[in-house]
Amino acid sequence: MAQKVQGTEDLYGGYMRAWQRMQDVARDLFGAYGFDMIETPAIEQVDTFVHGIGESTDVVRKEMFRVVSGALFGDLLEKGTEAGLKPRQRMAMRPEGTAGVVRSVVENNLVPQGAAPAKLWYAEAMFRGERPQKGRLRQFHQVGVEWLGASDPAADAECIIMLMEYFERLGFARESLRLVINSMGDAACRPAYRDKVRAFILDHKDEMCDDCLERAQINPLRAFDCKNDHCREVMKGAPLAPDNLCDECAAHYAAVKRYLDAAGVAYVEDPTLVRGLDYYTRTVFEVEAVGAGVGAIGGGGRYDGLVELEGGKPTPGLGFAVGFERIALALAAAGVEMGGEEPTCVYVATTGGEAERAAAFDACLALRAVGVRTEADYQGRSLKSQFKQADKLRARLCVVLGGDEVAAGAATLRDMGTHEQVQVPMAELVDAVRVRLG
Secondary structure: OOOOOOOOOOOOHHHHHHHHHHHHHHHHHHHHOOOEEOOOOOEEEHHHHHHHHOOOOHHHHHHOOEEOOHHHHHHHHHHOOOOOOOHHHOEEEOOOOHHHHHHHHHHOOOOOOOOOOEEEEEEEEEEOOOOOEOOEOOEEEEEEEEEEOOOOHHHHHHHHHHHHHHHHHHOOOHHHEEEEEEEOOOOOOHHHHHHHHHHHHHHOHHHOOHHHHHHHHHOHHHHHHOOOHHHHHHHHHOOOHHHHOOHHHHHHHHHHHHHHHHOOOOOEEOOOOOOOOOOOEEEEEEEEEOOOOOOEEEEEEEOOOHHHHOOOOOOOEEEEEEEHHHHHHHHHHOOOOOOOOOOOEEEEEEOOOHHHHHHHHHHHHHHHHOOOOEEEOOOOOOHHHHHHHHHHOOEEEEEEEOHHHHHHOEEEEEEOOOOOEEEEEHHHHHHHHHHHHO
């Protein structure tokens, strides 16, 4: 029997309705902030992600799914290296959303010189080759926003405020959320800070894991995010980013906090927060559902140098992403059902004669034309069995079309809750159903 790949899930029923609700809430809220939806390809050139995410990250080094065509696969196995492949032949499945959106902005010139910023949001599947566990899958789903062309710290604050409102609209109580913020500096001050952290790691090299020693040479800030408990303990003594910001970055960070304070948004400052990808600059933030046991349910930050890395002109940017699977788990832990109840319907039942079937067919089309969810029998069931099926489908009303009804040009409306029945002319059926559905 064919089975799904480990670390993937089928979305259907209440789980699919929950994913759709995440998108519906995003569409309404983000639209009010001026964001338009975008969808980028699930497959991009490897360089799109390497440029933005960074060679030193676990995403690029260990988790990114590489893709080759069947025509190239045999040749790749024979040579044992992809060195001979052209850039357009080196592809990967999308591990996160930002790099692909920025590539699209650059390629399609969505922020021409002097133009208004591009404000985009997405709801897409992402792919990472990591060990499947609770809230961490190989194919997972994210909703995210990207704001290209805005350097004002007010934009940072608005993104965070919008994120917190998004969580509330999904069903989280504000007091159950923990917002953590930090500033990572920029190209003016971060190089010197990185050197300090590198020196600290090397001074403690006998206490650090091999991955952290490798990170010290590539991107020492990644050591703050090490999963090794002892490394995390050692890194508590490392130099901290907020103490090493240049005047401009310090002023930007202070302004972001003033805006958040003015909006009444509570936050916790964590000077070790660095996020997981190399492209972040200045403001970074994460949100955790306290007590849910699923880790961060969303986060993001500013990435003012990413557009240049993807081949564009200097353009500031910022954004965030939230994980559907983790949010679903966190809401379930809080007793919130995001998928809602199964939808109700109207069921059209018939005794099965040719004239009755024709009348039922027409009734279904008429009801669906005005947006009424309508079901009927397509298996030749008895009228009694059709009523049972209507109950299983949670039908509120049943339209009964027997020989007597068709001969009279009418239909019997049966309330499936009270079992009360009333006969209405076929010409008035649609209006009668809509009235009873409210």
